[in-house]
Amino acid sequence: MTEFAEWVAPIATMIAAIMTASNLGARVTGWGFVVFTMGSIAWTLVGMSSGQTNLMAANCFLTVVNLIGARRWLGRQQAYEEGGRSAQRASRHSSAPSLFPANAILGMSIEDCHGKRIGKAVEAMLECRTGTVRHVVIASAADMGWDEHLRAVAASAIVFGGDKARLRISASEFAQIVPLDGDDWSEIGYLR
Incomplete structure (x- = not known):
């Protein structure tokens, strides 16, 4: 039983981490917490069988946290x-x-006016008084590497669909919008 738990514990933990980090909706995230619960129970068994009280105690606590996450x-x-x-x-x-x-x-997913994928929406800013979307921040891949560029586009320049949105402009026009400055979005010059 201990040998089985020693294998289940890390495998379940890794699978659950991928499921929750992927942010694929409530169902996948919830089942990720269920898998995390299986992993924390297995880690508790490993702690019990090896006399590692700290491992056992930490994973008893994590089992409770994971059950709360699954329920939520x-x-x-x-x-x-x-x-x-x-x-x-x-x-x-x-x-x-x-x-x-x-x-x-x-x-x-965000496409340009010709259906070419540009990137994905990472934030939507709403007006306080009206509750309407003022602009959407779109992440697009940089030319090379892992970096991404963030640009703000007015909601009036976007046609929202069920699972994707289409800009009323081309990819080349989108690329001309000045990227946002890191995490300081106080100065936004977006396309209207």
Whole structure:
């Protein structure tokens, strides 16, 4: 049993870390916490069998934390996301304007006016008084390497769809927008 736990513990922990870090929605994140729970139980068994009280105690605590995470992401958060998706589906068959959940903007694929993928939305800034989206911050890959450029585009220059958004401009026009300065977004010169 101990040898089995010694294998399950690291494998479950690695798989769960990938599942939760990938940010693929409430269901995947929730099941990631379930896998984390299996890993922390296995680590607890390893700690018990090897006399490592610190390993056992830490993973008993992590088991409780992981169960709370699983409950949150597979319970409430999943219900919230499903509620947003059901409103989106219902709006397609209504005479009212189409809806989509605001949290769907983050990570949304962004295309230019010709359908060429530019990057993904990483933030949406809303106006306090009206609650409308003022602009969307879009991350696009730099020419080389792991870096990315962040540019702000006014919501009026974006057509939002269910799972992606299309800019009303070309990729070359998008590239001419001055990138945001690191984490200081106080000076935003975005395309209107």
